[in-house]
Amino acid sequence: MPQVLVVMAHPDDEVLAVGARMHRMGGCRFVCVTDGAPENGADARAHGFRSLEQYRASRRSELEAALELAGLPVSSAAELLLEDGTRVPDQGAAGRLVEVARAVGRHLRDLHPQVVLTHPYEGGHPDHDATSFAVWAAVHGIATEKRPVVVESVAYHAGTGGTTVWMKTGEFLPGAAGEVRICELSRAEQVRKRAMLGCFRSQAETLEQFGVEREMFRVAPAYDFALAPHAGVLLYEAYGWGGVTGEAFRERVRAAREELGL
Ligand SMILES: [Zn+2]
Incomplete structure (x- = not known):
């Protein structure tokens, strides 16, 4: 295994991405960009927590339990701290693009x-x-010859067809360049990954939508983040996540690129 820095948005995304091989990733670092707890407290209440702090702590301990199942030290999970020492709340990363990029750079x-x-x-x-x-x-902020390879794991996006937008899991958005590497998981790997996902008790309902039959990766395409990822309504626009539209996100990207000199 090469030295890998895993940078994912939420606690559980790293297990969805690479759970079947995490036991072989000793020495790698798992950075979680957000604390997993939306600031408005709606998720915390919906999951039966009395406070945002309790929910935040629970999401951290769920991740630590999953790491322990993989035989990794809990210290391999790193919280992303901004320059002022604060954390990014769930659904808050798009509002802090420059700070998050700088923190990933560190x-x-x-x-x-x-x-x-x-x-x-x-x-x-x-x-x-x-x-x-x-x-x-962050990668483009360092010298070309020192840049790591950016690899992506399969996530989810808006499903098409019919009149409603739905969450399509298990495939990359069609159309982007790059060869997809599909890793079919053995029965034992599937059992292990299921057990690790089971650690995220507060997310059980969401995680039901993801299979454990395979993990998929590709080298990141050369994105232009100032362009929409696809035509039509984005999944987060349809679901109202983060209170941000695609156009507002792209406007923030343009401003962040300017501020970062990229
Ligand atoms: Zn996520």
Whole structure:
């Protein structure tokens, strides 16, 4: 296994992405961009937590339990701290693109990974797109010859067909260049991954929508984040996640690129 910096938006995204091989990723670092707890407290209440702090702590301990199942030290999960020492709330990454990119850059300079694993830019969740952009910006902020390879794992995006928008999992958004590497999981790997996903008790309902038959990766395409990932309504627009439209996200990307000099 090469030295990998895994940069994902939410606790559980890393297990969805690469859970079947995490037990072989000793020495790799799993950075979670957000704390997994939307600031408005709606998710915390819906999951029966009395406070945002409790929900936040629970999401952290769920991730630590999954890492322990994989035989990894809990210290391999790193929280993404902004320059002022604060964390990004769930659904808040798109509003802090520059700060998140700089924080990812600090992890890159600290770890010098050969590979960064992150989300594709697909309009699925604004935190995923923000994370994808932040990794792109952080990698482009270092000298060409020192840049790690950016690899993406399959996530989710808007399903098409019919009159409603739905969450399509298990495939990359069609149309982007790049060969997809499909890793079919053995029965034992599927059992292990299921058990790891089971650690995220608060997310059980959402995680039901994801299969464990395979993991899929590709080298990140050369995105232009100032363009929409696809035509039509984005999944997060349809679901109202993060209170951001695709156009507003792209406007923030343009401003962040200017501020970062990219
Ligand atoms: Zn996520």
